[in-house]
Amino acid sequence: MTFSNSETMDLPQGDVRLLNTPTAQRLLTAPLVAHLAYTGKDRMPRLIPVNFLWTGDELVIGAFDGTYKIRDLRNHPEVAVCIDTADGPPQVLMLRGRVVMSEVDGVLPEYATIQRAGMGEEAANAYLRAIDQPGLRMVRIGLRPNWVAVLDFQQQRLPGRTPEPVRAALGADR
Numbered sequence: 001m002t003f004s005n006s007e008t009m010d011l012p013q014g015d016v017r018l019l020n021t022p023t024a025q026r027l028l029t030a031p032l033v034a035h036l037a038y039t040g041k042d043r044m045p046r047l048i049p050v051n052f053l054w055t056g057d058e059l060v061i062g063a064f065d066g067t068y069k070i071r072d073l074r075n076h077p078e079v080a081v082c083i084d085t086a087d088g089p090p091q092v093l094m095l096r097g098r099v100v101m102s103e104v105d106g107v108l109p110e111y112a113t114i115q116r117a118g119m120g121e122e123a124a125n126a127y128l129r130a131i132d133q134p135g136l137r138m139v140r141i142g143l144r145p146n147w148v149a150v151l152d153f154q155q156q157r158l159p160g161r162t163p164e165p166v167r168a169a170l171g172a173d174r
Helices: 016-020 022-029 068-075 109-119 121-131 164-169
Strands: 034-039 045-050 059-064 078-084 091-105 137-143 147-152
Touching: 016 022, 016 147, 022 078, 022 091, 022 147, 034 059, 034 068, 045 068, 059 068, 059 109, 068 091, 109 121
Parallel strands: none
Antiparallel strands: 034 045, 034 078, 059 137, 078 091, 091 137, 091 147
16 A cells, blocks of 8 residues: 555654655665665674565565675674665665575575566576576575655655755755
8 A cells, every 4th residue: 555645744754654655665666776784793884785676565685695794694684774866856765674584595586586677688587597506595685674764855755853944945844
């Protein structure tokens, strides 16, 4: 169920119902790169770009088993994700939660879907055939957000502590 921006304007940042806003739905289904933040082995923050697939209630990221990212997420499964636009007035979707991971032999189906969407059918199929070798193990990283925030400078959904002169300059008081 998708709500209109006006129906959700009063929802506080953190409310998972913000996933149902047009802005969130647009960002979750657009061909954008997300930024995954997690804690590394040295307990220092990490931030990496990732491709993703939104299933309707879960953000899925495919990764290869044995990487530092997988090791670190097993030890510290709490993450934050940011999906945003770079052109025009920004639109931003921020998610937080705990990931659940599962290993699969071969190419993760969601990973294949992500690659086809980004590379095109022919190039993705060639790439997927090349990597789908005996012994390939992938990890499905799933995030069901428990905290959601939407910033939309096009629809005037601004951060709560935006200074009044900035709000006025952006036309947020109209």
